[in-house]
Amino acid sequence: MRVVKKAEDRKNEILDAVDELFGQKGFDGTSTNDILEKVGIARGTLYHHFKSKEDIMDALIDRYAVRLIDGAQEVAADKSIPIVERIIRVVMALNLSGGSSEQIMEHIHKPQNALMHQKIQKVIINGVPPILTEIIREGIQQGLFSTPFPYECMEMVVIYASTVFDDDLVVMTEKERSSRIVAFVCNVERLLGAESGSLMDVMGMFGEGDESSRD
Amino acid sequence: MRVVKKAEDRKNEILDAVDELFGQKGFDGTSTNDILEKVGIARGTLYHHFKSKEDIMDALIDRYAVRLIDGAQEVAADKSIPIVERIIRVVMALNLSGGSSEQIMEHIHKPQNALMHQKIQKVIINGVPPILTEIIREGIQQGLFSTPFPYECMEMVVIYASTVFDDDLVVMTEKERSSRIVAFVCNVERLLGAESGSLMDVMGMFGEGDESSRD
DNA sequence: TATTACCGACAGGCAGTCGGTCTATGCAAA
DNA sequence: TTTGCATAGACCGACTGCCTGTCGGTAATA
Numbered sequence: 001m002r003v004v005k006k007a008e009d010r011k012n013e014i015l016d017a018v019d020e021l022f023g024q025k026g027f028d029g030t031s032t033n034d035i036l037e038k039v040g041i042a043r044g045t046l047y048h049h050f051k052s053k054e055d056i057m058d059a060l061i062d063r064y065a066v067r068l069i070d071g072a073q074e075v076a077a078d079k080s081i082p083i084v085e086r087i088i089r090v091v092m093a094l095n096l097s098g099g100s101s102e103q104i105m106e107h108i109h110k111p112q113n114a115l116m117h118q119k120i121q122k123v124i125i126n127g128v129p130p131i132l133t134e135i136i137r138e139g140i141q142q143g144l145f146s147t148p149f150p151y152e153c154m155e156m157v158v159i160y161a162s163t164v165f166d167d168d169l170v171v172m173t174e175k176e177r178s179s180r181i182v183a184f185v186c187n188v189e190r191l192l193g194a195e196s197g198s199l200m201d202v203m204g205m206f207g208e209g210d211e212s213s214r215d
Numbered sequence: 216m217r218v219v220k221k222a223e224d225r226k227n228e229i230l231d232a233v234d235e236l237f238g239q240k241g242f243d244g245t246s247t248n249d250i251l252e253k254v255g256i257a258r259g260t261l262y263h264h265f266k267s268k269e270d271i272m273d274a275l276i277d278r279y280a281v282r283l284i285d286g287a288q289e290v291a292a293d294k295s296i297p298i299v300e301r302i303i304r305v306v307m308a309l310n311l312s313g314g315s316s317e318q319i320m321e322h323i324h325k326p327q328n329a330l331m332h333q334k335i336q337k338v339i340i341n342g343v344p345p346i347l348t349e350i351i352r353e354g355i356q357q358g359l360f361s362t363p364f365p366y367e368c369m370e371m372v373v374i375y376a377s378t379v380f381d382d383d384l385v386v387m388t389e390k391e392r393s394s395r396i397v398a399f400v401c402n403v404e405r406l407l408g409a410e411s412g413s414l415m416d417v418m419g420m421f422g423e424g425d426e427s428s429r430d
Numbered sequence: 431t432a433t434t435a436c437c438g439a440c441a442g443g444c445a446g447t448c449g450g451t452c453t454a455t456g457c458a459a460a
Numbered sequence: 461t462t463t464g465c466a467t468a469g470a471c472c473g474a475c476t477g478c479c480t481g482t483c484g485g486t487a488a489t490a
Contacts, residue, residue: 002435002436002488003435005435007434010436031479033478033479042436042438043439044435048435048437049435051481052481053479053481114330114332114333117329117333118332121384122384148401149398152398153398153402155379156399156402159374159378163340163378169333169336170370180367183363183367187367190405217452217470217471219452219453219470219471220470221470247446248443256472258445258446258447258473259447259470259472260472262446266446
């Protein structure tokens with residue numbers, strides 16, 4: 001029997017299915033037939049709502065983008081959180097465990113999904129640094145940081161973190177990983193002209209309170 | 216008439232054609248028929264030499280990788296060049312104009328070639344930092360730099376430079392670009408614990424001697 | 431009645447397979 | 461040295477099955 005729904009509902013239904021399928025098989029590995037079967041609609045319906053397969057991906061990425069940036073912005077706007085902690089939380093919400101977007105990102109970093117990954121990367125690289133830069137400026141006014149290039153620093157931080165800690169581009173043992181985190185924090189301190197250890201101290205709280213101590 | 220060649224020659228012939236085709240139309244946009252036509256061989260021949268289309272891409276990337284890393288290593292090994300200048304030259308050989316690999320990289324940074332780009336990125340991110348780290352250690356011994364994390368610094372530098380200056384992920388005006396270069400150099404000075412301006416001074420020579428003054 | 435969500439057969443193009451053909455090379459016999 | 465022969469592997473092109481996107485038509489809704 002023919003089921004008719006509102007266009008927006010149907011679109012979201014399709015995106016939900018596609019979200020899961022892309023996660024399992026990647027973009028290229030997922031055929032439109034897979035999608036049709038999963039959603040339970042006909043070819044024509046799919047192409048009534050989306051003009052191409054890539055168009056579906058773009059819509060999916062839009063959903064991600066909004067969630068990601070909104071999530072980051074929400075954390076960033078909470079001025080009750082101390083500057084340093086706020087920065088770390090924003091970064092973590094994007095890249096590392098503990099963020100609400102963990103599941104979202106989880107299956108994007110597969111070699112199959114290169115194009116999708118690149119598009120997400122673009123969103124992050126262009127969307128997150130502005131948010132962080134605002135916080136940094138606040139920190140500069142408070143005398144915590146000192147840099148003539150807050151934006152470029154944040155760009156560097158975000159690009160590095162999202163590449164090394166998020167992707168599989170760099171293969172690391174667990175040890176290499178944690179030593180890289182230490183180095184990263186120290187490097188960020190230098191970039192921001194922060195007092196040595198000022199970031200590291202706050203980091204400690206997160207590293208333990210978030211992963212290890214939960215076992 | 217049937218032309219028989221040595222396997223290696225034929226392979227390179229195919230890779231040359233593919234190099235050009237991928238550059239023009241991207242990986243997905245290039246059909247195996249395009250390749251067959253360009254090289255002047257039959258389907259069976261192509262699949263006699265390569266087991267799949269992706270296998271062709273991997274072989275092409277291997278060629279790039281060897282050229283890139285070898286080129287970088289060659290510059291890095293020339294101990295007659297002052298440390299700072301050598302670093303800049305290595306980075307430039309990879310990313311910016313003036314390097315011999317300019318043409319190679321030129322058409323990789325298109326949205327179509329996401330997978331290829333990701334694979335090249337992997338080569339760069341894992342191959343270049345070790346080379347640079349060696350130079351940095353030399354610089355530390357000479358008292359030019361001071362950092363407990365030379366490798367991680369170089370990783371950060373390489374990842375940032377290859378993402379921002381090489382890709383189209385960040386859209387910039389020419390002005391934004393050059394201001395980003397200034398910021399980048401200053402940030403690298405901080406990371407390496409170099410004297411302020413010590414990198415910038417050497418940079419100046421390149422920026423002008425390489426592009427502007429040639430018009 | 432008009433709009434729009436929905437349908438499914440169809441076309442064109444694609445990557446990869448497979449059985450078979452041709453050619454260069456090495457070796458043995460003349 | 462020349463001739464005949466066998467083997468390996470470079471080469472061929474028809475074929476298969478799948479995949480994306482189209483299109484004319486149908487059913488539900490407002």
